[in-house]
Amino acid sequence: xxxxxxxxxxxxxxxxxxxxxxxxxxxxxxxxxxxxxxxxxxxxxxxxxxxxxxxxxxxxxxxxxxxxxxxxxxxxxxxxxxxxxxxxxxxxxxxxxxxxxxxxxxxxxxxxxxxxxxxxxxxxxxxxxxxxxxxxxxx
Amino acid sequence: xxxxxxxxxxxxxxxxxxxxxxxxxxxxxxxxxxxxxxxxxxxxxxxxxxxxxxxxxxxxxxxxxxxxxxxxxxxxxxxxxxxxxxxxxxxxxxxxxxxxxxxxxxxxxxxxxxxxxxxxxxxxxxxxxxxxxxxxxxxxxxxxxxxxxxxxxxxxxxxxxxxxxxxxxxxxxxxxxxxxxxxxxxxxxxxxxxxxxxxxxxxxxxxxxxxxxxxxxxxxxxxxxxxxxxxxxxxxxxxxxxxxxxxxxxxxxxxxxxxxxxxxxxxxxxxxxxxxxxxxxxxxxxxxxxxxxxxxxxxxxxxxxxxxxxxxxxxxxxxxxxxxxxxxxxxxxxxxxxxxxxxxxxxxxxxxxxxxxxxxxxxxxxxxxxxxxxxxxxxxxxxxxxxxxxxxxxxxxxxxxxxxxxxxxxxxxxxxxxxxxxxxxxxxxxxxxxxxxxxxxxxxxxxxxxxxxxxxxxxxxxxxxxxxxxxxxxxxxxxxxxxxxxxxxxxxxxxxxxxxxxxxxxxxxxxxxxxxxxxxxxxxxxxxxxxxxxxxxxxxxxxxxxxxxxxxxxxxxxxxxxxxxxxxxxxxxxxxxxxxxxxxxxxxxxxxxxxxxxxxxxxxxxxxxxxxxxxxxxxxxxxxxxxxxxxxxxxxxxxxxxxxxxxxxxxxxxxxxxxxx
Numbered sequence: 001x002x003x004x005x006x007x008x009x010x011x012x013x014x015x016x017x018x019x020x021x022x023x024x025x026x027x028x029x030x031x032x033x034x035x036x037x038x039x040x041x042x043x044x045x046x047x048x049x050x051x052x053x054x055x056x057x058x059x060x061x062x063x064x065x066x067x068x069x070x071x072x073x074x075x076x077x078x079x080x081x082x083x084x085x086x087x088x089x090x091x092x093x094x095x096x097x098x099x100x101x102x103x104x105x106x107x108x109x110x111x112x113x114x115x116x117x118x119x120x121x122x123x124x125x126x127x128x129x130x131x132x133x134x135x136x137x138x139x
Numbered sequence: 140x141x142x143x144x145x146x147x148x149x150x151x152x153x154x155x156x157x158x159x160x161x162x163x164x165x166x167x168x169x170x171x172x173x174x175x176x177x178x179x180x181x182x183x184x185x186x187x188x189x190x191x192x193x194x195x196x197x198x199x200x201x202x203x204x205x206x207x208x209x210x211x212x213x214x215x216x217x218x219x220x221x222x223x224x225x226x227x228x229x230x231x232x233x234x235x236x237x238x239x240x241x242x243x244x245x246x247x248x249x250x251x252x253x254x255x256x257x258x259x260x261x262x263x264x265x266x267x268x269x270x271x272x273x274x275x276x277x278x279x280x281x282x283x284x285x286x287x288x289x290x291x292x293x294x295x296x297x298x299x300x301x302x303x304x305x306x307x308x309x310x311x312x313x314x315x316x317x318x319x320x321x322x323x324x325x326x327x328x329x330x331x332x333x334x335x336x337x338x339x340x341x342x343x344x345x346x347x348x349x350x351x352x353x354x355x356x357x358x359x360x361x362x363x364x365x366x367x368x369x370x371x372x373x374x375x376x377x378x379x380x381x382x383x384x385x386x387x388x389x390x391x392x393x394x395x396x397x398x399x400x401x402x403x404x405x406x407x408x409x410x411x412x413x414x415x416x417x418x419x420x421x422x423x424x425x426x427x428x429x430x431x432x433x434x435x436x437x438x439x440x441x442x443x444x445x446x447x448x449x450x451x452x453x454x455x456x457x458x459x460x461x462x463x464x465x466x467x468x469x470x471x472x473x474x475x476x477x478x479x480x481x482x483x484x485x486x487x488x489x490x491x492x493x494x495x496x497x498x499x500x501x502x503x504x505x506x507x508x509x510x511x512x513x514x515x516x517x518x519x520x521x522x523x524x525x526x527x528x529x530x531x532x533x534x535x536x537x538x539x540x541x542x543x544x545x546x547x548x549x550x551x552x553x554x555x556x557x558x559x560x561x562x563x564x565x566x567x568x569x570x571x572x573x574x575x576x577x578x579x580x581x582x583x584x585x586x587x588x589x590x591x592x593x594x595x596x597x598x599x600x601x602x603x604x605x606x607x608x609x610x611x612x613x614x615x616x617x618x619x620x621x622x623x624x625x626x627x628x629x630x631x632x633x634x635x636x637x638x639x640x641x642x643x644x645x646x647x648x649x650x651x652x653x654x655x656x657x658x659x660x661x662x663x664x665x666x667x668x669x670x671x672x673x674x675x676x677x678x679x680x681x682x683x684x685x686x687x688x689x690x691x692x693x694x695x696x697x698x699x700x701x702x703x704x705x706x707x708x709x710x711x712x713x714x715x716x717x718x719x720x721x722x723x724x725x726x727x728x729x730x731x732x733x734x735x736x737x738x739x740x741x742x743x744x745x746x747x748x749x750x751x752x753x754x755x756x757x758x759x760x761x762x763x764x765x766x767x768x769x770x771x772x773x774x775x776x777x778x779x780x781x782x783x784x785x786x787x788x789x790x791x792x793x794x795x796x797x798x799x800x
Contacts, residue, residue: 044476
């Protein structure tokens with residue numbers, strides 16, 4: 001027999017245990033989203049700030065701010081990937097809950113988004129090794 | 140109370156045929172007799188009255204149901220599509236001969252600008268939004284959109300803004316600086332008339348409509364899904380609409396800011412884009428393309444959802460690689476925001492900066508490729524039904540992949556610098572945009588027309604249309620690749636006979652005529668099928684998603700009782716199952732829909748939705764007057780703000796549905 005929902009209009013206040021459980025569920029629900037947010041954010045950060053800092057790097061005569069940016073972006077990406085991986089492992093344990101499939105899908109997509117973002121950062125960073133930061137800038 | 144109904148106990152109107160939308164005569168309409176989904180006749184009749192859109196001309200302006208508004212969006216966008224298509228034919232006629240005089244240079248520039256702007260802002264995005272507004276609530280099993288009045292407001296803004304924009308052409312006030320409206324060409328110094336002001340104000344205004352649609356769609360999809368429809372059970376089309384909506388939220392503000400700054404430059408003499416006074420013309424290009432490039436994907440992403448829906452239905456298989464497709468759609472949405480500078484490779488940007496965007500531009504081929512493989516894998520070994528929607532999908536594959544290949548070519552800085560501003564680029568973006576959005580839209584039109592009207596479109600006419608559109612499109616746009624490689628610049632109103640471009644241009648013009656004939660057949664097919672089409676029944680294609688679980692056209696309330704979902708293909712499950720589960724307990728005497736949790740769609744509240752009201756229309760009218768006034772005087776902003784505020788207060792005058800509990 002499938003689930004059947006019948007809506008009551010119960011407005012009674014929730015007890016303390018339910019509130020704690022709801023808060024825990026809320027935190028757990030956020031974890032898989034980290035992969036979705038951190039990967040794209042890291043890549044956007046690397047591309048946007050990296051692009052904007054090129055003329056400044058040319059004036060500065062050094063690339064260390066760009067290396068730093070790459071480290072920070074990669075770190076952010078790894079945080080997202082770690083969270084997604086954590087959620088993926090957890091999805092294997094959540095057998096009794098309906099949310100297993102959903103959690104697994106979200107974790108997988110988050111992990112792959114982080115991988116794609118990391119690839120993007122790596123390609124952009126790689127180019128900096130053989131391109132002059134001052135090429136194409138009128139001085 | 141038992142809320143389960145045997146599948147054969149459900150009563151559709153089946154072959155009984157179509158009915159008009161909205162208003163029903165007094166008494167019980169046929170489709171209410173016997174009830175539906177376990178809901179009794181009297182209850183269903185009351186529910187239908189509650190969700191009814193009132194009849195009559197004046198009442199038309201009060202409708203808020205998503206089926207009404209979605210249908211209007213689609214029809215209006217098709218009208219703009221036809222008008223912009225006529226402008227394209229005029230341009231092709233002009234270019235059929237060297238030194239032709241069908242259009243003069245000024246008229247050509249206006250026609251070209253209005254064609255491009257209308258196709259992008261008045262057709263492609265609103266058509267996708269219209270499809271999303273009509274289908275997404277049905278697919279997620281909701282009774283309506285989350286904010287029905289905002290939905291109606293968005294439509295009127297679009298209708299009024301688009302009409303004013305098009306009317307600028309016959310009145311000689313049309314913009315003429317291209318759909319991208321580059322400064323300094325569009326500055327007061329080089330474009331003194333009202334044309335550019337029409338562009339800046341109307342585009343800003345119309346984009347408000349896109350933003351409202353995006354907000355409603357996001358909330359509807361995340362909060363109004365049927366119980367049990369967790370994120371991994373959402374139809375791919377709904378995922379695509381969700382991603383599109385987030386993209387609109389991030390992209391549109393950029394063009395709104397750009398056009399507002401230009402408006403100020405022209406109206407109150409600021410200098411955001413004036414290099415002589417410390418402004419930056421490149422700022423316009425950055426702001427415009429930060430919107431402009433994602434816009435291509437805003438159009439494409441829902442089209443990918445349409446294609447997936449059709450592939451699944453016509454192969455009778457669950458989609459292969461659900462998570463990979465979701466990843467591809469989200470990935471495309473993400474990467475599309477990192478490409479905008481590839482429109483600016485020739486503006487003198489640093490080489491290392493350009494390399495970032497070259498990498499990103501090539502990278503977008505990865506998620507695009509993933510989804511193509513998913514579709515191929517879904518079709519592999521299946522007994523595919525080659526009905527008209529599927530034929531258009533196959534046409535989409537061929538054309539979109541060709542456009543994608545030239546996309547990878549122009550992503551490369553050295554190649555792009557050779558073909559920049561040539562007809563090669565015109566060919567490329569038409570392959571991507573027409574292949575990527577018009578083919579899927581036509582496929583979607585043939586696929587969902589029976590659901591929206593209760594009538595089938597003619598298959599024979601559909602096949603003719605598909606063939607003509609495919610042949611005409613390739614004949615019109617493939618020669619443009621060669622024209623570009625031979626050096627023909629885009630945006631020119633004529634060329635010299637010695638250039639040797641005549642034959643290829645004539646081929647393109649002949650192709651455009653065939654293309655137009657193909658489109659005309661589909662439009663005529665749709666118009667004729669409204670009355671003469673064969674009755675469709677509830678589910679003529681054997682579709683798996685929830686829109687096929689209701690009547691054709693859908694009930695006023697969408698579903699007699701909202702479904703409980705147990706897989707990604709709820710309608711297929713429903714046929715196999717002995718019983719189907721529904722939501723019980725919603726009142727029939729007011730507009731209630733169930734609210735569920737974001738991730739797992741567990742029911743947790745009931746939302747009471749507002750009914751018909753004229754205030755969205757009045758607000759849109761007042762806001763339109765203010766924006767129109769801005770073309771002439773900055774004081775219109777001040778007056779318009781206060782006038783619109785009053786209408787918004789009346790619109791939002793508190794309802795207190797909980798008092799009835």
